[in-house]
Amino acid sequence: MSQQSVLYDVPGPRQRRLTLIGSAVATVLLLVGAYFLIYRPLNDKGQFSMELWGPLVDPSNENFSLVWDRIGTGFQNTLTAAALAIVSSLVVGTLLAVLRIQLKSLTRRRFTGLATPLSYLLRGLSTLLSAVTRVCVEVFRGLPVVITIFFVARGFPEFGVSFDTLWYLVIGLTIYNSVVIAEILRSGMEGLPGGQAEAAAAIGLSPLQTTRMILLPQAFRIMLPALISQLVVVLKDTSLGFIISYEETLNIGKQIIGVLDNPIQVYVVIAVMFIVVNYALSKLAQYVQRRLSRGRKTAGTPAQDPPPAALMSQSESTGQGI
Amino acid sequence: MRITRVAALAAAATLALGMTACGGDDADEGTGAGSKSFAAGSTMERLNKAQAIKIGTKFDQPGFGQKGLSGKPEGFDVEVAKIIVKELGIPEDKIEWIEAPSKVREDVIVNGTVDLVAATYTINDKRKERIAFAGPYYEAGQNIMVKKDDTSITGPDSFKDGTKKVCSVTGSTPAEEIKKYVKDVATQLVLFDTYDKCRDALKGGQVDAVTTDNVILLGYIAKDEASFKLAGENFTKEPYGIGVKKEDTDFRTFINDTLEKAYADGSWKKAWDDTAGKFGAELGSAPTVNRY
Amino acid sequence: MSVLIDKFDVFAGGFWLTLQICVLAAVGALILGAVLAVLRISPVPPLRAVGTGYVNVFRNMPLTVVMFFAAFGLPALGSNADFLRIPVLDSLFSRLGTDLPYFRFALVALVLYTAAFVCEALRSGVNAVPAGQAEAARSLGLTFGQNLRYVVLPQSWKASIVPLGSVIIAMIKNSALVGFFGVVGDLSQTADQLTSAEGYAFVPVAIGISIGYLIMTVPLGALLDRIEKRQAVAR
Structure with a gap:
């Protein structure tokens, strides 16, 4: 640790020695514990046998290429679903955020210059619309995504619309994530200093133009790390495809397990795959965040309170954004 | 293989x-x-x-x-x-x-x-x-698979006293059928999406029996004769x-x-x-x- | 629509079970998450490594995988999660003490998974405390523990409460997965059971189940919004 935290003093020689001894003892204890509590029981049950691991790790195993072919297909399906879901959630989410901001500004408008009943009607209408979108957002944000996917997959055919399972998954994920993204963007836009919108109005931009040209680009910039984190969420959530028989990684894993009877081994491999990809993604989110906070700091880009100072050094060295 | x-x-x-x-x-x-x-x-x-x-x-x-x-x-x-x-x-x-x-x-x-x-x-x-x-x-026909050394389960009626735990698959006929015999669903019945999960649960001792059609159970027994057997006769026709x-x-x-x-x-x-x-x-x- | 009335007891039972698992998992995740957060900011490098490793592993794995390891990995380790048969609790939450371990397994999975996010929420709260506070405390000669206890944590919990709330809401939603891992009778498994095995019409069941989840998530969300707004004003 070259950087030091503000929470404690730099350890002195005695403290360092104590830490070293303590760590060594703790490590030994952990290893012994792992040996007796994890390795021994698993080994007794033969979970480390090559018969179970071979098809996954030994290229000379007769099933190795078949198994990895299948896992590859599954992973490809996972990525396809995730990519489609994130793109459509971004599009829908942005539209939804703009819609909500617009409706909100509409409800505040007085519609002067129109006949009184008409202006009341317009105001009532915009309030109603605003409330409806708000309710939709709350409902879809409050429902588990499993349930949304399940409802989409069972509900659409009920009304005579049927697609590939891929699309049920994408639609289900989009419904949930677009609402989340809309909220991220909306809070980004609302967090901008009021001067931005006022200045835009002063130079004669319409509310829609203001949103499109002034607010949205800034909100995207500020919220980019949050948006990338949402990508991690989407990628993890594609694993729910197994509920509707979409052949993503976990579902393929299930099929492989059915043939080879090595559930723990297959799941370990799948878990590692997810961890690696998602870890890379969250690293990317962090990198983007750092570049953004280092990037051009004109008066117009209010870097939300500079990343809270206290433990910044640590969060960077230990590899996790806030 | x-x-x-x-x-x-x-x-x-x-x-x-x-x-x-x-x-x-x-x-x-x-x-x-x-x-x-x-x-x-x-x-x-x-x-x-x-x-x-x-x-x-x-x-x-x-x-x-x-x-x-x-x-x-x-x-x-x-x-x-x-x-x-x-x-x-x-x-x-x-x-x-x-x-x-x-x-x-x-x-x-x-x-x-x-x-x-x-x-x-x-x-x-x-x-x-x-x-x-x-x-x-x-x-x-629906049947019940138990561990080889288990003699306490002889048929679906063995679940009536409310102690034996049984596993089946969500939305299947056997799952609905066994509910007629089970005393308390909350403490006796487990449902998974596949039968191999049930088999693993039986092997690990989390449940006492797996129930579904005999042919499916026979498939698992054929793979691992040392561990499992059927308990009794088929009790339905499927x-x-x-x-x-x-x-x-x-x-x-x-x-x-x-x-x-x-x-x-x-x-x-x-x-x-x-x-x-x-x-x-x-x-x-x-x-x-x-x-x- | 009659299914909502005919099967009201089933819906209510599902709601109660989901609520039970959420309450227990929330408590467990808060405790484990707090421990992890302390590990992650502690002065001892190996402890930090353990905290960081834990968070990286569990945050990046789908909950489905965690659930699987709890339901099938723990038995392979020879455990039925019997340590969760806590004497008084298990009479209150009846499923905790049953011979059937899947409620406990699901609980373990939810706690392990959510704790990683709780840890991050707490840490972001600690991060929000101005550096001068901790520095001042240090210059007074407070140790790491004292610094946390008397200076940083009392200030940070306010900043943590909104992110923590979001984590708990997410956890309530995630609990919908337990029905796929052997817990019979929670809200999501009820939806499955009623529509597929018992053949009830889809739409009314969907509405009933949705209401069940929304009762838990929406008020909590609204509460958080209010706290957030109040904090924004206070700042």
Whole structure:
């Protein structure tokens, strides 16, 4: 640790020695514990046998290429679903955020210059619309995504619309994530200093133009790390495809397990795959965040309170954004 | 693993056969559009013209419908479906297999996602309200699998005292059936999405029994005879049928004819011997097709 | 629509079970998450590594995988999670003490998974305390523990409460997965059971189940919004 935290003093020689001894003892204890509590029981049950691991790790195993072919297909399906879901959630989410901001500004408008009943009607209408979108957002944000996917997959055919399972998954994920993204963007836009919108109005931009040209680009910039984190969420959530028989990684894993009877081994491999990809993604989110906070700091880009100072050094060295 | 390979070889062989048939050497077994004549406007004609068919089956049922490492489903249901497809004059590689787990089987037929379902599909009256069945092509019966050394469970009645725990699959007939015997669902019943999870739970001691159709259980016992056995006799009759749309009587009759033909010419027995028959279940005589 | 009335007891039972698992998992995740957060900011490098490793592993794995390891990995380790048969609690939450361990397994999975996010929420709260506070405390000679206890944590919990709330809401939603891992009778498994096995019409069941989840998530969300707004004003 070259950087030091503000929470404690730099350890002195005695403290360092104590830490070293303590760590060594703790490590030994952990290893012994792992040996007796994890390795021994698993080994007794033969979970480390090559018969179970071979098809996954030994290229000379007769099933190795078949198994990895299948896992590859599954992973490809996972990525396809995730990519489609994130793109459509971004599009829908942005539209939804703009819609909500617009409706909100509409409800505040007085519609002067129109006949009184008409202006009341317009105001009532915009309030109603605003409330409806708000309710939709709350409902879809409050429902588990499993349930949304399940409802989409069972509900659409009920009304005579049927697609590939891929699309049920994408639609289900989009419904949930677009609402989340809309909220991220909306809070980004609302967090901008009021001067931005006022200045835009002063130079004669319409509310829609203001949103499109002034607010949205800034909100995207500020919220980019949050948006990338949402990508991690989407990628993890594609694993729910197994509920509707979409052949993503976990579902393929299930099929492989059915043939080879090595559930723990297959799941370990799948878990590692997810961890690696998602870890890379969250690293990317962090990198983007750092570049953004280092990037051009004109008066117009209010870097939300500079990343809270206290433990910044640590969060960077230990590899996790806030 | 040998089994898988043999099956894959067999599949490749049949595929090759199908292709030569396409070449036109064998006029009788020909496939291709118009290779067989069916009544105009019938489902058979439509499928034959389209030279494509979608079939719902299970992807996780050893011996009946299980997706192997090759990515192709294998098993008795699959073979029976192939017999029907052949009779329709469609080559085997034109089949699109769609996973149809227990709980969505009626839906996929009603919605038209698949043309037929062959998926250890028990014929019963409740299902007949929404769809129609051809067959049966096999008659199984619900049974209970326990650990080899367990003598405390002798049949479904053993669950009545409320201590024995049992596992089955969500949305399946056996799961609903066993609820009649179980005293307290919350403390006695576990439901998973596949039977191998149930088997693992039984092996690990989390549950005392797994219940479903005997043939499925026999498949697990065949793989691990040292650990499991059946407890007692079958306590239900589960005739497996081919699910089709409710109003499609012509197609149903066609499938029934095809099945009877397959009973007679030995292709049905061969399909059985190549797949689930290896588990040691008795085939018995072919069930009588029920043309209700 | 009659299914909502006919089967009201089933819906209510599902709601109660989901609520039970959520309450227990929330408590467990808060405790474990707090421990992890302390590990992650502690002065001892190996402890930090353990905290960081834990968070990286569990945050990046789908909950489905965690659930699987709890339901099938723990038995392979020879455990039925019996340590969760806590004497008084298990009479209150009846499923905790049953012979059937899947409620406990699901609980373990939810706690392990959610704790990673709780840890991050707490840490972001600690991060929000101005550096001068901790520095001043240090210059007074407070140790790491004292610094946390008397200076940083009392200030940070305010900043943590909104992110923590979001984590708990997410956890309530995630609990919908337990029905796929052997817990019979929670809200999501009820939906499955009623529509597929018992053949009830889809739409009314969907509405009933949705209401069940929304009762838990929406008020909590609204509460968080209010706290957030109040904090924004206060700042």
